[in-house]
Amino acid sequence: MGQRYRHRYQETGDIIDPSFFVLDNNELAGEVNGYLDRDNLAQADIAQNEIVADAFTKITAYGSATAYAPDMTVTTWQGGRGNNASGIQYITTEEAAVDCVMDVRYVLEWEWAGAGGSDVLADKEADAVEFRLLVDGDEVCRAGPFGDVYDRCTTFLMGQVVAVAGVHTIAVECLAARRKYEGLAIAGPCTYAVTINTRSGYVIQEKR
Amino acid sequence: MSRVAITDLVAGDTAESADVNATLSSWNTALGTGAVGANNIRPEGLDRRTLSASAAAIYSAGKGLSPYYSSNDTSGPVSSGAFAVITLGAGGPMQVGQTIPAGANDKFLVTGAVQLVATNNTLVEVIIERSTDAVTWVATTPQRCRFRTKASTNTPACVGYVMVFHLGTGNTAYYYRLAYATSGGATVTFNNGTLYVEDFAR
Numbered sequence: 471m472g473q474r475y476r477h478r479y480q481e482t483g484d485i486i487d488p489s490f491f492v493l494d495n496n497e498l499a500g501e502v503n504g505y506l507d508r509d510n511l512a513q514a515d516i517a518q519n520e521i522v523a524d525a526f527t528k529i530t531a532y533g534s535a536t537a538y539a540p541d542m543t544v545t546t547w548q549g550g551r552g553n554n555a556s557g558i559q560y561i562t563t564e565e566a567a568v569d570c571v572m573d574v575r576y577v578l579e580w581e582w583a584g585a586g587g588s589d590v591l592a593d594k595e596a597d598a599v600e601f602r603l604l605v606d607g608d609e610v611c612r613a614g615p616f617g618d619v620y621d622r623c624t625t626f627l628m629g630q631v632v633a634v635a636g637v638h639t640i641a642v643e644c645l646a647a648r649r650k651y652e653g654l655a656i657a658g659p660c661t662y663a664v665t666i667n668t669r670s671g672y673v674i675q676e677k678r
Numbered sequence: 679m680s681r682v683a684i685t686d687l688v689a690g691d692t693a694e695s696a697d698v699n700a701t702l703s704s705w706n707t708a709l710g711t712g713a714v715g716a717n718n719i720r721p722e723g724l725d726r727r728t729l730s731a732s733a734a735a736i737y738s739a740g741k742g743l744s745p746y747y748s749s750n751d752t753s754g755p756v757s758s759g760a761f762a763v764i765t766l767g768a769g770g771p772m773q774v775g776q777t778i779p780a781g782a783n784d785k786f787l788v789t790g791a792v793q794l795v796a797t798n799n800t801l802v803e804v805i806i807e808r809s810t811d812a813v814t815w816v817a818t819t820p821q822r823c824r825f826r827t828k829a830s831t832n833t834p835a836c837v838g839y840v841m842v843f844h845l846g847t848g849n850t851a852y853y854y855r856l857a858y859a860t861s862g863g864a865t866v867t868f869n870n871g872t873l874y875v876e877d878f879a880r
Contacts, residue, residue, distance in 0.1 A: 626791070
């Protein structure tokens with residue numbers, strides 16, 4: 471709101487014309503009733519307590535402690551269409567109230583059944599698992615592949631997208647396959663099984 | 679939020695004093711303590727100039743990161759199930775602290791990463807612990823990372839990550855640190871680590 475000047479300054483002895491009183495007051499009331507802005511507020515004066523919760527950042531937690539066993543006969547991406555025992559993580563309810571930067575972070579733990587025994591030096595191959603994070607179907611992060619020499623370990627996935635207001639889908643998938651040492655090409659299904667254990671993730675909507 | 683209601687004056691009106699008083703009362707109500715609210719402010723009328731420092735987010739040091747690194751630290755055997763603090767040599771315990779202002783409920787996202795090497799076939803578990811006085815610590819569960827080294831002499835170094843979200847209450851200091859436990863009394867060496875706290879105030 472900018473400066474507002476009175477239409478009439480009353481002098482001693484004036485007969486007050488109510489029309490100017492009405493005009494000036496209504497003009498000020500019109501500004502207070504929905505048009506105040508940073509010009510009316512002192513700099514650096516609004517503290518944390520005056521700001522509503524989640525105004526700038528909204529954090530939602532996801533995860534599961536239920537083990538997920540991928541189909542070890544499959545050598546394509548899987549696990550991103552279910553939760554708990556039916557998948558790694560599949561979120562279809564992450565709604566952004568306003569346009570924001572969506573920061574997704576995910577930690578998961580996995581373990582191999584064969585204790586590092588899958589590698590065959592003569593064939594130059596070994597079992598491995600790879601992970602990826604998708605937002606609205608687009609890959610934003612990939613990790614691995616990790617050979618079964620890492621008997622039991624954790625992986626961190628993180629990605630950011632500029633998200634428009636609306637509902638967004640977030641998925642975490644794995645690809646378990648036997649890999650060739652050279653170029654990590656897929657040689658076929660794994661010899662041993664990998665299990666995805668405890669996993670948790672957070673979606674951070676960073677607004678304005 | 680209060681809106682101002684103007685009682686118009688009309689020439690020759692015999693109730694002028696009451697109308698003026700009603701208008702002034704309306705101004706007092708609209709601009710009284712705590713009366714001005716979101717509906718008094720025009721859309722997109724605020725920007726960062728009106729916000730005080732740390733109103734939206736607080737960082738422990740620098741922009742979002744308080745890394746703690748150190749040289750190698752070899753820790754002795756630990757009984758299974760008992761967690762010990764990860765102390766990385768001269769860097770001291772991997773610990774950060776943050777105080778929440780009164781009246782606020784801040785959102786903490788705590789992330790830790792450690793690189794370690796353990797002896798054969800060892801199960802190592804790393805967790806994040808929390809305290810309000812840096813003396814009494816409790817584990818934040820269920821997220822924890824676990825490593826198992828290979829049952830051979832060629833033990834690869836592992837990198838593990840832990841992450842926890844915590845809603846803190848106002849006027850309280852919070853401290854976070856990493857702790858670990860191993861199976862079978864094995865020896866674990868922590869090489870490097872990072873622990874940082876992001877305080878998303880609003």
